[in-house]
Amino acid sequence: MESGIAVRILEEKLSRVSALVEELSLKGLLIASESMNRWFLGKGVSAITVISDRKARVYVPVLEYTRIRDHASRVKDIEVIAYQRYPVEPPEDMPLIRGGVEEIIKKELGAKGAFGCDYSYLGKRLLEILSGRCVDLSEDLSRIRALKTKSEIEAISRSAEIASKAFTEVTGSVREGMSERELAGMLDRALRIHGSDGYAFPTIVASGPNASYPHAEPGDRRISSRDVVVIDMGAVYTGYVSDMTRMLVGSSVGSEELRALEAVEEALNTAIEKVSPGVKASEVDEAARKVLEKKGYGRYFIHALGHGVGVEVHEPPLLSRSSNDELREGYVVTIEPGVYIPGRFGIRLEELLVVTSKGAEILTKPSRITRY
Numbered sequence: 001m002e003s004g005i006a007v008r009i010l011e012e013k014l015s016r017v018s019a020l021v022e023e024l025s026l027k028g029l030l031i032a033s034e035s036m037n038r039w040f041l042g043k044g045v046s047a048i049t050v051i052s053d054r055k056a057r058v059y060v061p062v063l064e065y066t067r068i069r070d071h072a073s074r075v076k077d078i079e080v081i082a083y084q085r086y087p088v089e090p091p092e093d094m095p096l097i098r099g100g101v102e103e104i105i106k107k108e109l110g111a112k113g114a115f116g117c118d119y120s121y122l123g124k125r126l127l128e129i130l131s132g133r134c135v136d137l138s139e140d141l142s143r144i145r146a147l148k149t150k151s152e153i154e155a156i157s158r159s160a161e162i163a164s165k166a167f168t169e170v171t172g173s174v175r176e177g178m179s180e181r182e183l184a185g186m187l188d189r190a191l192r193i194h195g196s197d198g199y200a201f202p203t204i205v206a207s208g209p210n211a212s213y214p215h216a217e218p219g220d221r222r223i224s225s226r227d228v229v230v231i232d233m234g235a236v237y238t239g240y241v242s243d244m245t246r247m248l249v250g251s252s253v254g255s256e257e258l259r260a261l262e263a264v265e266e267a268l269n270t271a272i273e274k275v276s277p278g279v280k281a282s283e284v285d286e287a288a289r290k291v292l293e294k295k296g297y298g299r300y301f302i303h304a305l306g307h308g309v310g311v312e313v314h315e316p317p318l319l320s321r322s323s324n325d326e327l328r329e330g331y332v333v334t335i336e337p338g339v340y341i342p343g344r345f346g347i348r349l350e351e352l353l354v355v356t357s358k359g360a361e362i363l364t365k366p367s368r369i370t371r372y
Helices: 004-023 034-041 062-072 101-109 124-130 138-146 150-171 180-193 208-212 255-274 281-294
Strands: 028-031 048-052 055-061 078-084 096-098 115-117 204-207 228-233 244-249 306-308 315-319 332-335 338-341 345-348 351-356 359-362 369-371
Touching: 004 028, 004 034, 004 048, 004 138, 004 150, 028 034, 028 101, 034 048, 034 062, 034 138, 048 101, 055 062, 062 078, 078 101, 101 124, 138 315, 150 180, 150 228, 150 244, 150 332, 150 351, 180 204, 180 228, 204 208, 208 228, 208 338, 208 345, 228 345, 244 255, 244 345, 255 281, 255 332, 255 338, 255 345, 255 351, 255 359, 281 315, 315 332
Parallel strands: 028 115, 055 078, 078 096, 244 369
Antiparallel strands: 028 048, 048 055, 204 228, 228 244, 306 315, 306 332, 332 351, 338 345, 351 359
16 A cells, blocks of 8 residues: 555555444445445446445456555455456466456355345446345445545545646746646646646636536647636545646736636635535535626536545535535535636636635635736
């Protein structure tokens, strides 16, 4: 494993999930989706994880065995087992199950006593295999996943720190005539240099009219002094990601772009002030939306205000008008209002924050607006 914090997080997850199994008087819990295994293990892998008696058995394909074994080797109550459908002889010291996912699931769920299963993020085939075999614990696991421990928050904070350093270092050298693709490459390189294990998502650099696409892809367009530029980026640290959006503003930007930028920042600040345990996520979204509506930009705010962040960049809770979620202390969420005027420009500002007993603690530190 990469660090002591990764060990602590995995031990905490095993303890939290085991407590759920015991609370519901179940024989065990089976996790089959890659997304939920990524959450539990802190690694992206196709696996079947079975948790019972406060221990975990993790079945992975042969080609993933040594990677996952070495990752989990410092947690004594986790056993990694290889499985293989094909007649290829593995190394002699590798514990091996002959067969595939279906055989493993049938074997594990054949034990006496009721099992719980995670039905979230599953494809049709796995849903058919699990159907009727176990109790659906998807909502229970989603609640556990959304509520971050101190160790998880520490990892996300470190990820945000890495992204903040990379952004600050690179944007100090932005110049007119630089392409979006070039700037995105510089940001990606800086993320790696400052300690990121990868990229939370493909880095967005979008200038001028390209910024009107919320999920723009960096291209060959060259940045002009008349442009506003959206930069959306995130790092990865011990499996946990960060998410941050900042604006670059050229020296000759027009007054309309500056008015929209001011409105978006006011919406951001208003929403952050609303964040507190017990507040409905929909109320936080509405607080930002009202600001933009008052400023004449309501119709141009075309997405939800924010989302949870953890081992993936989009996790529960969802901060939107239609969300039924309620904020709790320990949630890590984004607040990201935006204005997108087709064919002209786009503005978005995003902070990553922890919900605390006192409100919101912002994890993303760089200046929201950088002039070039």
